[in-house]
Amino acid sequence: MADDQATGTGGLRRRLTLAFLLVGLLPAAVAGVLGVRQSLHAAQAARLESEERLVALSAEAVAATLRNGLHILRAAGGEDDLRRAVLAGDRTRLAREVRSLHDHSPAFASVLVLDATGIALANSLDPAVVGRAFRNRDYYQGVLRSRAPYISPVPYVGAATRVPTLAIAAPIWASRREFIGVVAATFTLERLSQLLAPASVVAAGGANRGGDQGEVYLVSPSGVVLAHTDPSKRATTVAASDAGAREALAGRRGSVTWTDESEGVRLGVFAPLPEIGWGLVYTRPYHPILFAMPYLFPGILPALIVVLAAAALAGTLAARQLSRPILNLQRAVARLREGDFAARLPEDRRDELGALAAGFNRKATALQDLYTNMENKVAERTATLKTTNLELARASQVKSEFLARMSHDLRTSLNAILGFTDLLLTQEADPLTDKQQRYLAHVANAGQHLLGLINDILDLSRVEAGRLEIHPEPCQVAPLLEGTLALFRTQALARRITLTLEIVSPLGELMADRIRLQQILHNLLSNAVKFSPEGGVVTVTARQIGLELELVVQDRGIGIHLEDQERIFEMYEQAGTAEGRQKGTGLGLAITKRLVELHGGRIQVASTPGQGSTFTVRLPGMAPTGAERADADAPRPLVLVVEDDLQAAELIRDHLTQGGYRVVVVGSGHAGLGAARRLRPHAITLDLGLPDMDGWEILYRLKRDPDTQAIPVLIVSARDQGRLGLSLGAVDWLVKPVDPKRLFAALQRCRELGTPRRTFRILVVDDEPVVLEALEALLTREGHEVLQASDGEAALRQAETARPDIILLDLHLPGLSGFEVVGRLRQIAGLEAIPIIAFSGKFVSPEERTLLTQQAVQFVGKYGAVAVNRLLDDLRQISSLAN
Incomplete structure (x- = not known):
C-alpha cells in the first residue's frame, strides 16, 4: 500500500471498489435496490464518460500529430x-x-x-x-x-x-x-499505435474489472486497421459486425454494443477524426450481469438505509472528484489545439489521474521546447543559407570573370596563330615546301582543336549559369547538312570511313539557331567518326515528320554499354574504359543535349557494344510546304511586301499590280523571312515597325542569308533614316505615304544592280597588335586599304580625319569601349551612317546585341575562322551594293 501511495497508482481503483461495496450493502429494500441500481448506473455512466473522453483525447492526439506533420510539410513545400x-x-x-x-x-x-x-x-x-x-x-x-x-x-x-x-x-x-x-x-x-496511449490506459485496466483485456484501434474509411494495441491486428480489416467502427466512420462519437460471432457481446467507445475521415474505437467485453447486482441483496434494505444515504452522498462526491481532472484535461487539450503551449494541469493528485496529468504536462513541455528550438534553428539555418548563397554567388562571379578573361586572352592568341597560319598556307608569292605545308596544317588542326575545347568550356559555363541562349531563324536544312558533312570528308577519307547522307523526305525550313544546329550535328558526327574503325560507315538520315525534323546519326563503331548510355550526356563523361577513350573534354554530348532541349527537342541513344551507336534527334519547328511558290515561275516580276498595316499593304499592292508586278503580302517579320527564302522575289518592300521583329533585324538577316542577300530591299517607313538604311544594305528608302513614281523608280534600280564590287578604306580598331596585323594582312589581300587604331579615342580621331568607308571595331577596348565609340560616331555629322562591323573575344549578352542592332551595327561574333569568314562575306556584300 505504501508503494501504491508513493507511486500514485491504485488509489482510484481502491476508492471505486469501496464505493461499489458501500452500494452493495443496500439490496434489501426497494429503495436500496433503486439506490444501488442508480449508483451502479452512475458508475457505469461515469466510466463510459471517462472512456469517451480518453478515446477523444487519443483521437485528438492522432489528429494533432497528422495536422502538425502536414503543417511542417506545407511550410517546407x-x-x-x-x-x-x-x-x-x-x-x-x-x-x-x-x-x-x-x-x-x-x-x-x-x-x-x-x-x-x-x-x-x-x-x-x-x-x-x-x-x-x-x-x-x-x-x-x-x-x-x-x-x-x-x-x-x-x-x-x-x-x-x-x-x-x-x-x-x-x-x-x-x-x-x-x-x-x-x-x-x-x-x-x-x-x-503509440499515439493511442491515453485510450490504452483504459484498455490495460480491464474490461469489467474481471481481467478481460480491452483493445484500442484506429480505422480508415475503407475499414483497414491503421493502428492497434495488438500488433498482430495492424493492417487488417475490421469485422463486418463491428458497430463501433461504423459509427466512428460515420462521424459520430459515443458508445454502442454489438454481438461478435467469436467474442460474444462487446461494448465499443468510439470517436471520429473528422478532418481526415478516420475513426478511433475502444472495445471490451460487455457483462450485463453488473446491472443485476441490485437484485442479489433483497434482505438487507432495512439495516442499510443510513448506509444508502451515505452511499448516495459518497457517490455524488466521488463523481465530482473523478470528473474534475478529466474536465481540466479536456480544457488543456483545447488550449494546446489552439496553439497555447503553456497549458498545464495541476499535479495535486497521487493516483492514476495525477499520473496522467503529469504525463500530459511532460508532453506539453516537450512540444513547447520542440517548437521553440525549431524556430531558433530555422532562423539560424536561414542566416547560414544566406551567407552560403552570397559566398556561392561571389564564387560564381569570380569564375565567370576568370573564364571571360581567359577566353579573351586565349582567343586573341589563337586568332593570331590561326590567322597567320592561314595566310602562310594560302600565299602565292613565296610558296612553301610540302613538308612546311604539312607542318603548318598540323599547327592549324591543333589550333582549331584547342579553339573547340575553349568553346566547349565556355558553353559549359553558360549552361551552368543558365545563360546559354539560342537565336532562331529560318534555316534550310539540306544545305546545312551537306555543308557539315563536307567538313568531315577529309578526315573520314584518311581512315577509309564512308560518310553517307540520306534525305528520306523533302525538307522544308526549320526555325532554329543556325550556328547551334550546326554545332549539334558537328558534335554527333565528330563522335561517330572518332569512334568508328578504319573502313567503317557513318550514315546521317534526315526526314520531316509532321512539323518535326528527325536527324539520325548512325555508326558501326565500338558501341556503348547499357550502363553508360545514361551518363554519356553528363558533364565530363566518356563511355568505355580509360584505355579505349578518345581525346576530348567529355563535354560535347552534354552540350549537345542542352542545345537540343533549348530548341524544344529531345535526343536519344541506342547502342550495342561492338556493333555501333545510333543517336536520334527530334527538333520541332519545321515549316509546312506553302502554296506561294506555285506562282513564283510566272513571267511578271514578283515583289514581296512585308507590312502589318492592312491599309498601307493594300495601297502598295494596288500600285504594284497596276504597274505589272505580281505581289505577295505578309504581315510579320518571321513570315517575311520565310517567304523571301521560298519565293526568291525580285524585290522586297520592308516596313520597320513590325509586331514580332525589329525591321533592322529583318534587314540584317536578309543580307546575312546567302539565299536572300542578293534580293534588293526597299525600306518603307514613316521615319526618314535613309542614310542609315542604305549603309545596312537597303537599295532605297521610301517615306510613307508611298509615292508611286518613286516606288517604280526604285524597283527599276533594283534591276540594274550587279556592277563589280569595289574596294574600301577600312579602319580596324583593336587593342591587340597581333589581331591588327592579321586583319591587315587579310584585308589587304582582298584589295582594301587598311587604317589602324588601338583604342577608342584614336579610332574617333582616325574616323574624323580619314573618313573611312567601313569600320571594323572590337567591342571590348580599354578605356573608351566599343559600345561608347559606336554611340559617339552616331552623333558626329558625316560619320553617323558609316557601316560598322563589330566583333569581340568576350561574351556579348542578348541585350547588348539588341543595342547593336538598333544602332545599325553588324556583329560577326567572336574571334575565329567563322568570324573571319562572316567578316569577309559582309564586306563583299557591302561592296556589291555600294555601286
Missing part, C-alpha cells in the same frame, strides 16, 4: 531553399533538407522529396531509393490531383522503412504557384 533545390535538381542540398526535417520531427519515420513526375530526389532514411519512380503511390497521385496536402487512407510497405507505413504529403510550389514536386513524410503503424 513553400520554402525558397527547398524550391530552388528542386528546380536545380540539387540532390545534395535536398538530402540535407530532408535530413533536417526528419531530425526535427521525431514522429516521422522518413521524409522524401519527389519531383513533378514522381521521381524520388531525396530520402532521409534510405538514399538508395533516390531516382526511383513513386508516381503510383496514392499520396503522389492525391497531391497531383488536388494540389493540396494529402493523407494516405491505406497502409503500404514503405520502400525505405520496409514495414507497414502511412504517408502524408504536401505540394512544392515554384515562385508563380507552379507545381514542381511533392514533399512527403511517413509514419509506421507502430508509431501511430
Whole structure:
C-alpha cells in the first residue's frame, strides 16, 4: 500500500471498489435496490464518460500529430531553399533538407522529396531509393490531383522503412504557384499505435474489472486497421459486425454494443477524426450481469438505509472528484489545439489521474521546447543559407570573370596563330615546301582543336549559369547538312570511313539557331567518326515528320554499354574504359543535349557494344510546304511586301499590280523571312515597325542569308533614316505615304544592280597588335586599304580625319569601349551612317546585341575562322551594293 501511495497508482481503483461495496450493502429494500441500481448506473455512466473522453483525447492526439506533420510539410513545400533545390535538381542540398526535417520531427519515420513526375530526389532514411519512380503511390497521385496536402487512407510497405507505413504529403510550389514536386513524410503503424496511449490506459485496466483485456484501434474509411494495441491486428480489416467502427466512420462519437460471432457481446467507445475521415474505437467485453447486482441483496434494505444515504452522498462526491481532472484535461487539450503551449494541469493528485496529468504536462513541455528550438534553428539555418548563397554567388562571379578573361586572352592568341597560319598556307608569292605545308596544317588542326575545347568550356559555363541562349531563324536544312558533312570528308577519307547522307523526305525550313544546329550535328558526327574503325560507315538520315525534323546519326563503331548510355550526356563523361577513350573534354554530348532541349527537342541513344551507336534527334519547328511558290515561275516580276498595316499593304499592292508586278503580302517579320527564302522575289518592300521583329533585324538577316542577300530591299517607313538604311544594305528608302513614281523608280534600280564590287578604306580598331596585323594582312589581300587604331579615342580621331568607308571595331577596348565609340560616331555629322562591323573575344549578352542592332551595327561574333569568314562575306556584300 505504501508503494501504491508513493507511486500514485491504485488509489482510484481502491476508492471505486469501496464505493461499489458501500452500494452493495443496500439490496434489501426497494429503495436500496433503486439506490444501488442508480449508483451502479452512475458508475457505469461515469466510466463510459471517462472512456469517451480518453478515446477523444487519443483521437485528438492522432489528429494533432497528422495536422502538425502536414503543417511542417506545407511550410517546407513553400520554402525558397527547398524550391530552388528542386528546380536545380540539387540532390545534395535536398538530402540535407530532408535530413533536417526528419531530425526535427521525431514522429516521422522518413521524409522524401519527389519531383513533378514522381521521381524520388531525396530520402532521409534510405538514399538508395533516390531516382526511383513513386508516381503510383496514392499520396503522389492525391497531391497531383488536388494540389493540396494529402493523407494516405491505406497502409503500404514503405520502400525505405520496409514495414507497414502511412504517408502524408504536401505540394512544392515554384515562385508563380507552379507545381514542381511533392514533399512527403511517413509514419509506421507502430508509431501511430503509440499515439493511442491515453485510450490504452483504459484498455490495460480491464474490461469489467474481471481481467478481460480491452483493445484500442484506429480505422480508415475503407475499414483497414491503421493502428492497434495488438500488433498482430495492424493492417487488417475490421469485422463486418463491428458497430463501433461504423459509427466512428460515420462521424459520430459515443458508445454502442454489438454481438461478435467469436467474442460474444462487446461494448465499443468510439470517436471520429473528422478532418481526415478516420475513426478511433475502444472495445471490451460487455457483462450485463453488473446491472443485476441490485437484485442479489433483497434482505438487507432495512439495516442499510443510513448506509444508502451515505452511499448516495459518497457517490455524488466521488463523481465530482473523478470528473474534475478529466474536465481540466479536456480544457488543456483545447488550449494546446489552439496553439497555447503553456497549458498545464495541476499535479495535486497521487493516483492514476495525477499520473496522467503529469504525463500530459511532460508532453506539453516537450512540444513547447520542440517548437521553440525549431524556430531558433530555422532562423539560424536561414542566416547560414544566406551567407552560403552570397559566398556561392561571389564564387560564381569570380569564375565567370576568370573564364571571360581567359577566353579573351586565349582567343586573341589563337586568332593570331590561326590567322597567320592561314595566310602562310594560302600565299602565292613565296610558296612553301610540302613538308612546311604539312607542318603548318598540323599547327592549324591543333589550333582549331584547342579553339573547340575553349568553346566547349565556355558553353559549359553558360549552361551552368543558365545563360546559354539560342537565336532562331529560318534555316534550310539540306544545305546545312551537306555543308557539315563536307567538313568531315577529309578526315573520314584518311581512315577509309564512308560518310553517307540520306534525305528520306523533302525538307522544308526549320526555325532554329543556325550556328547551334550546326554545332549539334558537328558534335554527333565528330563522335561517330572518332569512334568508328578504319573502313567503317557513318550514315546521317534526315526526314520531316509532321512539323518535326528527325536527324539520325548512325555508326558501326565500338558501341556503348547499357550502363553508360545514361551518363554519356553528363558533364565530363566518356563511355568505355580509360584505355579505349578518345581525346576530348567529355563535354560535347552534354552540350549537345542542352542545345537540343533549348530548341524544344529531345535526343536519344541506342547502342550495342561492338556493333555501333545510333543517336536520334527530334527538333520541332519545321515549316509546312506553302502554296506561294506555285506562282513564283510566272513571267511578271514578283515583289514581296512585308507590312502589318492592312491599309498601307493594300495601297502598295494596288500600285504594284497596276504597274505589272505580281505581289505577295505578309504581315510579320518571321513570315517575311520565310517567304523571301521560298519565293526568291525580285524585290522586297520592308516596313520597320513590325509586331514580332525589329525591321533592322529583318534587314540584317536578309543580307546575312546567302539565299536572300542578293534580293534588293526597299525600306518603307514613316521615319526618314535613309542614310542609315542604305549603309545596312537597303537599295532605297521610301517615306510613307508611298509615292508611286518613286516606288517604280526604285524597283527599276533594283534591276540594274550587279556592277563589280569595289574596294574600301577600312579602319580596324583593336587593342591587340597581333589581331591588327592579321586583319591587315587579310584585308589587304582582298584589295582594301587598311587604317589602324588601338583604342577608342584614336579610332574617333582616325574616323574624323580619314573618313573611312567601313569600320571594323572590337567591342571590348580599354578605356573608351566599343559600345561608347559606336554611340559617339552616331552623333558626329558625316560619320553617323558609316557601316560598322563589330566583333569581340568576350561574351556579348542578348541585350547588348539588341543595342547593336538598333544602332545599325553588324556583329560577326567572336574571334575565329567563322568570324573571319562572316567578316569577309559582309564586306563583299557591302561592296556589291555600294555601286
